Amino acid sequence: MNRNLKILIIVVGIGINIIGGTLNSALKLPLFLDTIGTILAAVLLGPWLGALTGILSNVFSGIFTNPILIPFALVNGVIGLIVGFIALKRGYEDYVTPIIIGLVLAIAAPLVGSPIAVYVFGGLTGGGVDIIYGLLLGTSERIFTSAFLARIPTNLVDKLISAYLVFFIYRALPPQWKMLSSARREKKAEAS
Amino acid sequence: MKSLYIAEKGGYWYKLPLKAKFFSLALLLLGILFSAHQTVLLFNLLVILLLVAPGSGGMVLLSRLKAFFFFGLFIIIFHSILNPANTIKVYFFGLEGALYGSVVAMRLIAVVAIAQSALITTPPKKIFLLFSSWNKDLGLIMFLLVGFIPVLEQELVNTSQAQQTRGLTWNNIIEKLIAYLAMIIPVIIKALYRAQGMAALLFLRGYDSQDRIMAKRSLKPLWVKGSRILIVFSLLFFLINLSLFAGLRLKVW
Structure with missing residues (x-):
């Protein structure tokens, strides 16, 4: 039963990622908001299954909508890993953890994403970020640095909102859902 | 899909x-x-x-x-x-x-x-079959998703209509963000409860990933x-x- 629930949480995480991204583009928000499911799965199931959720959601939307999304699975996977390890270490019940996660992800996601974007697209996205990228390219004179810095502000807002959204949902979940994550934390505490 | x-x-x-x-x-x-x-x-x-x-x-x-x-x-x-x-x-x-x-x-x-x-x-079905031949659960996740995404989309439409009848609008960026949260949170909660039900169904139907060897044979x-x-x-x-x-x-x- 537990194993089946884990599989279904991964499915739901991927679904939320895709639906979140769709709703974001439907409302024309200048954010991504397509990692909520990854963060939720990483908090509930731990780092490795969280990373699997992230990678599979990009692979799935790559297969169905646009194959160029598949290389960015790496970014989503890294997000799952980072959130999973932080949640394993600190729990996800206090108000500080989402801030830490938001700040770490705001650096880590562009750090992994910009090299891919520079290699595949020359650093361009075809969106509003390109204007900041162009301005930075004129002043900093380095392609990677400009692509990295241009992505930080959007990512910071995006990941903070996602982390707090998951935080409020996680706190409201019934205890039997939290068992999945708290049991793992206790096991780790016993081992150490 | x-x-x-x-x-x-x-x-x-x-x-x-x-x-x-x-x-x-x-x-x-x-x-x-x-x-x-x-x-x-x-x-x-x-x-x-x-x-x-x-x-x-x-x-x-x-x-x-x-x-x-x-x-x-x-x-x-x-x-x-x-x-x-x-x-x-x-x-x-x-x-x-x-x-x-x-x-x-x-x-x-x-x-x-x-x-x-x-x-x-x-066809995507065949790609998922390839996934199944590596790991049975991976294939199951992909096959379940194909059915699950349209359900979530319908859920999103329903929630959006329900919130609009309660007076939700999105004209500027702050309102859009609030609208996003007001629509996505109920969808996530419903999806989690649905997951619980589907996990119980998988259990009742005797899904055990060790028994499935179909995918390997068909490729x-x-x-x-x-x-x-x-x-x-x-x-x-x-x-x-x-x-x-x-x-x-x-x-x-």
Whole structure:
């Protein structure tokens, strides 16, 4: 039963990622908001299954909508890993953890994403970020640095909102859902 | 769900067994990723387009590549104006930036052509079967998702209508953000409860991932008659590109 629930949480995480991204583009928000499911799965199931959720959601939307999304699975996977390890270490019940996660992800996601974007697209996205990228390219004179810095502000807002959204949902979940994550934390505490 | 697959057009990519097709396309992709010099890349792009386009319904592939041609043009113009490496300039178009941009654009188009040819000629069900042959749970996750996404979309529409009748509007950016939260949170909660129900159903129907061996049987092995020429060709393509890459990097030539 537990194993089946884990599989279904991964499915739901991927679904939320895709639906979140769709709703974001439907409302024309200048954010991504397509990692909520990854963060939720990483908090509930731990780092490795969280990373699997992230990678599979990009692979799935790559297969169905646009194959160029598949290389960015790496970014989503890294997000799952980072959130999973932080949640394993600190729990996800206090108000500080989402801030830490938001700040770490705001650096880590562009750090992994910009090299891919520079290699595949020359650093361009075809969106509003390109204007900041162009301005930075004129002043900093380095392609990677400009692509990295241009992505930080959007990512910071995006990941903070996602982390707090998951935080409020996680706190409201019934205890039997939290068992999945708290049991793992206790096991780790016993081992150490 | 609507996918990128287009029903049989009669090209040879349709007839190839799944494993052989993905293996040779992966080798072609690696070859492209290793070709760094613009002349090599131009030649490679032509080879890829000649190999891939006739086998996967020709015009369909080209029409899907059209957007990327324009994006590639945008990349070239952007980098020719703004690339920091520009030294030689014709008016305000820098040559180095244009060269860099054209390398990126050609690589992008080649990569998209390879990926699209795989997805045009293979129904998603078969790709998931490939996943199932690696790991049963992975395949199950993908198959469940195909049914789950439309349910979530319907849930989103319902929630959106329900919230609008309660007076939700989105005119400026703050309102949009609030609307996003007001719509996504109920969808997430409903999805989690549905997950619990579906997990119970899987348990009741006796799903145990150790018993499923169907997927492995239904896929043909890699090295079969009819796909050998293509595998050898793509292997050669990859090896030539790898040696060119190593030679250029180590300054042998």
